[in-house]
Amino acid sequence: MKAAIVSEFKRQLEIKEVPKPTLGYGEVLVKMEACGVCHTDLHAAHGDWPIKPKLPLIPGHEGVGIVTELGEGVKSLKIGDRVGIPWLFSACGECEYCLSGRETLCTKQQNGGYSVDGGYAEYCKAPADYVARIPEGLDPVEVAPILCAGVTTYKALKVSEAKPGDWVAIYGIGGLGHIALQYAKAMGFNVVAVDIHDEKLELAKELGADFTVNGMKVDPAAAIQDKVGGVQAAVSVAVTKKAFEQAYQSVKRGGTLVVVGLPHDELPIPIFDTVLNGVTVKGSIVGTRKDMQEALDFAARGKVRSQIETAPLDAINDVFDKMESGKINGRIVLTMN
Numbered sequence: 001m002k003a004a005i006v007s008e009f010k011r012q013l014e015i016k017e018v019p020k021p022t023l024g025y026g027e028v029l030v031k032m033e034a035c036g037v038c039h040t041d042l043h044a045a046h047g048d049w050p051i052k053p054k055l056p057l058i059p060g061h062e063g064v065g066i067v068t069e070l071g072e073g074v075k076s077l078k079i080g081d082r083v084g085i086p087w088l089f090s091a092c093g094e095c096e097y098c099l100s101g102r103e104t105l106c107t108k109q110q111n112g113g114y115s116v117d118g119g120y121a122e123y124c125k126a127p128a129d130y131v132a133r134i135p136e137g138l139d140p141v142e143v144a145p146i147l148c149a150g151v152t153t154y155k156a157l158k159v160s161e162a163k164p165g166d167w168v169a170i171y172g173i174g175g176l177g178h179i180a181l182q183y184a185k186a187m188g189f190n191v192v193a194v195d196i197h198d199e200k201l202e203l204a205k206e207l208g209a210d211f212t213v214n215g216m217k218v219d220p221a222a223a224i225q226d227k228v229g230g231v232q233a234a235v236s237v238a239v240t241k242k243a244f245e246q247a248y249q250s251v252k253r254g255g256t257l258v259v260v261g262l263p264h265d266e267l268p269i270p271i272f273d274t275v276l277n278g279v280t281v282k283g284s285i286v287g288t289r290k291d292m293q294e295a296l297d298f299a300a301r302g303k304v305r306s307q308i309e310t311a312p313l314d315a316i317n318d319v320f321d322k323m324e325s326g327k328i329n330g331r332i333v334l335t336m337n
Contacts, residue, residue: 003121004316006057009047012317013059013120021117021125023071028128030083032336035119036062036144036306037319039175039239040087043262044114045320053114061087061112062147062333063119064140074128082140084132084147085112085119087286091130103288120313122336132292135300143299145179145306145331148286151295153180153237155287156258157187160233164188167231169224171215171247172238172261173200175331178307180235181207183295186303192231194220194246199329203307215242221249231255241265248281256280308333 001020004013023029041059043049053059063085067077077083091098091106098106112118112126132147134140153176162168169192170180177195184191185208193204196216204212211227213220224231230252236244237260244267248257259267259281269281287295298304307330311319319332 001122002313003058004313006045006053006055006059008055009045013045013320015314015316018121020123023069023125025071026073026127026129027071027125028067028074028077028083028131029069030063030065030085030124030126030131031068032063032065032119032122032124033140034064034144034336035060035334036148037316037323037332037334038062038148039323040148041113042320042323048264049262054116057113058117058119058121058124059113060119060121060334061085061089061114062144062149063112063124064134064144064147065119065124068123071128077128077131082134083126084134084144085124085126086130086132086147086151086292087111087114088289089116089130090127101288101290104286120316120334130289132289132296135296138296138300141310141333141335142306142308143296144333145175145308146295146299146304147292149176149179149306149331150183150299150304151287151292152176152260152285153235154183154295154298155291156180156235156260156284157183157189157233158291159282159284160235160256160258162189162233162256166190166233167192167228169194169231169234169247169250171220171234171236171243173204174237175328176237176260178203178207178330179304180237181209182304183298186298190228192224192228192250194243197326203329215246219246221246224250233258235260237261239263241267248279251279253277253279256282259283306331310335
């Protein structure tokens with residue numbers, strides 16, 4: 001089968017012929033139709049994070065395809081089912097986190113396209129218990145980003161504990177942020193969209209943002225405090241330290257900053273202001289299988305839709321170049337046909 005492979009960090013991916021995966025107990029083989037390109041894939045290819053991915057690596061954790069083969073013991077799926085290969089590839093199922101509905105904190109979890117091979121290939125194998133069941137009627141290319149960008153931002157909004165009618169701010173209207181904005185509106189929030197590119201703010205307006213701020217032209221925290229008195233929750237999916245600092249400053253007393261993006265820098269938290277104002281700072285990473293089910297249901301009901309471009313698998317290095325230069329408006333999805 002054809003696959004895009006990271007053989008060495010900070011090098012271009014190689015398009016190569018590799019053996020089709022063989023199944024173990026409880027696994028399914030999926031013929032990939034599409035796979036979204038996430039900024040995490042770029043971090044994996046560069047080896048940016050303290051915990052390094054395996055090498056060689058087939059990236060991709062927004063893969064959608066059709067089950068073509070069942071391993072021994074699989075009873076929950078059948079051949080022909082459409083499923084997704086997500087970031088939460090598997091977890092132990094036995095630790096305190098798994099047993100309390102917090103499986104994304106499991107220390108023994110495997111991550112698709114990082115610690116195990118993912119969806120930048122014609123075929124991918126995965127544990128039947130952890131693939132995402134794709135609702136009928138959803139286009140595989142359009143739904144692919146929901147498997148990471150969707151479930152990640154939906155979970156971030158859930159843990160913010162904002163209520164319908166509250167103001168929330170989304171910092172970074174890119175691949176994650178434009179989907180976060182739609183979830184926020186569908187959940188009944190008033191939304192401030194913050195970015196440094198006017199074309200992304202125009203997209204935010206089209207998607208229903210109630211208020212937009214260009215962080216290169218004005219101080220977004222000051223603008224938000226002045227216009228709405230601060231937000232109950234700020235979700236930062238941007239990858240710059242400055243955006244996180246501004247997101248913190250835009251939160252009202254008793255509000256919450258939800259940290260999602262992963263810039264290289266540390267986030268300085270002012271202890272006095274945090275204590276005096278009762279501000280909560282939370283980290284949020286992807287979502288559980290239940291979160292995934294809920295996130296996909298929003299998409300199935302037409303409440304959330306990814307803004308996508310498509311590209312063939314062979315073009316992955318060009319896609320990464322566009323991502324590094326900030327030239328992607330929405331999400332790019334690789335197609336395997």
